[in-house]
Amino acid sequence: MKKILIVDDLHPAFKLEAEGMGFEVDDLPLIKKAEVLEILKDYEGLAIRTKFRVDAEVLAAAPKLKFVARAGAGMDNIDVDIAEAKGIKLINAPEGNADAVGEHTLGMLLSLMNNFRKADTEIRNGIWDREGNRGYELMGKTVGIIGYGHMGQAFAKRLAGFGVKVIAYDKYKTRFTDDYASEASMEEIVKYCDVLSLHIPLTRETKQMVDEEYLRHFRRPIFFLNAARGEIVNTKAVLNAINSGQILGAGLDVLEKEKFPTLGEADFYEALKNHPKVLLTPHVGGWTFDSYRKISEVLARKLKNLEI
Numbered sequence: 573m574k575k576i577l578i579v580d581d582l583h584p585a586f587k588l589e590a591e592g593m594g595f596e597v598d599d600l601p602l603i604k605k606a607e608v609l610e611i612l613k614d615y616e617g618l619a620i621r622t623k624f625r626v627d628a629e630v631l632a633a634a635p636k637l638k639f640v641a642r643a644g645a646g647m648d649n650i651d652v653d654i655a656e657a658k659g660i661k662l663i664n665a666p667e668g669n670a671d672a673v674g675e676h677t678l679g680m681l682l683s684l685m686n687n688f689r690k691a692d693t694e695i696r697n698g699i700w701d702r703e704g705n706r707g708y709e710l711m712g713k714t715v716g717i718i719g720y721g722h723m724g725q726a727f728a729k730r731l732a733g734f735g736v737k738v739i740a741y742d743k744y745k746t747r748f749t750d751d752y753a754s755e756a757s758m759e760e761i762v763k764y765c766d767v768l769s770l771h772i773p774l775t776r777e778t779k780q781m782v783d784e785e786y787l788r789h790f791r792r793p794i795f796f797l798n799a800a801r802g803e804i805v806n807t808k809a810v811l812n813a814i815n816s817g818q819i820l821g822a823g824l825d826v827l828e829k830e831k832f833p834t835l836g837e838a839d840f841y842e843a844l845k846n847h848p849k850v851l852l853t854p855h856v857g858g859w860t861f862d863s864y865r866k867i868s869e870v871l872a873r874k875l876k877n878l879e880i
C-alpha cells in the first residue's frame with residue numbers, strides 16, 4: 573500500500589479521502605524535520621503547508637517519493653528544480669484559499685481607506701477626531717493587480733460593484749478568461765493605479781521586486797497591499813514611501829521575515845508596527861475556517877487525478 577506522510581495541520585478531509593483512494597496516511601502535524609528525515613524513505617507522498625521546507629536534504633532522504641501535496645498556494649518552500657529533476661509531482665490548492673485571500677485583501681483595503689484601525693484605537697483612548705480620520709472612496713479609482721492567478725482574480729472579482737477600474741499584469745497569462753480586470757503592462761500599472769495589490773509567488777525574480785527604485789515610478793500616491801509573500805517587498809522602502817506620502821497606507825498580511833523580528837531588526841519593526849498608516853495581519857489572508865476545509869478537499873481531488 574502506498575503511504576503518505578502529513579507533516580502539518582491539514583483538515584481531516586484530505587486524510588479521509590486519500591485513505592478512500594487506498595493510501596495509508598500518517599498524520600503527524602507536530603513532527604520535527606529530523607524525524608521526517610529518518611522516516612521519509614518509506615513514503616510515496618508528502619503533504620505540507622508553508623512551514624515545512626522541502627529542500628535538497630529532504631528530497632535526498634526520500635527515494636520512494638512520487639509527489640508533494642502543498643496544502644495552499646505558494647511553492648516557495650519546495651526546491652522545485654530538484655523535485656522536478658527527480659520526477660516528483662507537485663500539486664497545490666490555490667483554489668481552496670483564493671476566496672479567503674480575495675476577501676482579506678479587500679478587507680485590508682477598505683480598512684486602510686477608512687482608517688478603521690486608527691480611529692478605533694483613538695476612540696478607545698478618548699480621542700474623537702473626525703478630520704484626522706477622513707477617508708478615501710474606492711469609487712472612480714484604478715486598482716492595479718500584479719499576478720492574475722487564482723488570488724488576483726479572486727480580489728478583482730470582489731471589486732466588481734465598487735465602481736473601480738481594475739487593471740492587471742500577469743507575466744504568464746494573456747487574454748484573461750474573466751471580465752473583472754483588463755490586461756495591462758507593468759508600466760501602465762505604475763502609471764495609472766491608485767491601489768497596488770501583489771498576488772505573485774516568491775521566486776528569484778520577484779524577491780525584493782518592490783523596492784525604493786520601483787516605488788519611485790508611481791505617478792500617484794497609492795494604497796499598497798501585500799497578501800502574497802513578505803520577501804517580495806523591501807519593507808524599509810515601503811516605510812520610507814509612506815513617510816514621503818508616496819504610499820497612503822499599506823496593508824501587509826506577510827512580512828519580510830515571518831513572525832517577529834530578531835533583536836537587530838527591532839527598531840525597524842517598531843517603526844512599522846507603530847505606524848498609523850500600516851495595517852498588519854499574521855499571514856492569515858488565506859487562512860479561514862472555510863479555506864481550512866476547502867484546501868484539503870481540493871488537494872484530495874488533485875491527488876485522485878495524479879498519475880503516479
Ligand SMILES: O=C(O)C(=O)COP(=O)(O)O
Nearest residue numbers: 621622644645646858859
Ligand atoms: O497558500 C499559501 O501560499 C499560504 O501562504 C498559506 O500559508 P499556510 O500554508 O497556511 O501557512
